[in-house]
Amino acid sequence: MTNPPVPESRTYVHEKCQGVTEVRENSFEEMSNPLSDVPQTWCSVCEAFGPVSEFAWADTGEKITDYRARHSARATSVERLFCSRGVWFGVLGVALIGGLVGGYFLFADSRWQMQLVMVPFTAFACVLIIGAIMIESTKTILWRVCGFRETRLLK
Ligand SMILES: [Zn+2]
Structure with missing residues (x-):
């Protein structure tokens, strides 16, 4: 199909x-x-x-x-909450801070030039990965709720 x-x-x-x-x-x-x-x-x-x-x-x-x-x-209140902007910004904000803190500890023994590059890079990677998981989860919820992962197909 x-x-x-x-x-x-x-x-x-x-x-x-x-x-x-x-x-x-x-x-x-x-x-x-x-x-x-x-x-x-x-x-x-x-x-x-x-x-x-x-x-x-x-x-x-x-x-x-x-x-x-x-x-x-058909969406439950938890699904609605998960897809709301507040939760998205919150989760991505936590991913950013988590990535910065994680990167700081991960590269704590490196030279400062290395830290300057790798700490933001780790934070960026965290946001990308968490963002991808959020998008995938949202699409799965949409598929369950309205039958489409791609909502641009809805009429
Ligand atoms: Zn107008």
């Missing part, structure tokens, strides 16, 4: 000004994620951020808040 191609963009309408905005790449992934708790999104006509509740998908006419609720109905 081949996977359907992932759409490159989707358009939403701002209720207030009826202006349309096309989202791509990261913004599209974020807006398509039903477990996203991002409260505001960009309107390219207003040239300002507005509350997500004022926006609807152009192709289906469904409000984005309704879309989120419909596709995330």
Whole structure:
């Protein structure tokens, strides 16, 4: 079975000004994620951020808040919490600090030039690894909750 191609963009309408905005790449992934708790999104006509509740998908006419609720109905409160921005920033922040402290002890006996390079490198590597684990866990949760690992395929 081949996977359907992932759409490159989707358009939403701002209720207030009826202006349309096309989202791509990261913004599209974020807006398509039903477990996203991002409260505001960009309107390219207003040239300002507005509350997500004022926006609807152009192709289906469904409000984005309704879309989120419909596709995330099966999510438990723990899953919602795990996918929230607060937990993401918290976990990545801990990974960064943990990496800095770990790198400091790991290279405590090295010359300072080596420490200068290796301590930030260790922190960076920690954030990358923990970030990859977070992304993978989030995709697994999304798959369980809405049937798709790739939420850009959702309608
Ligand atoms: Zn607008």
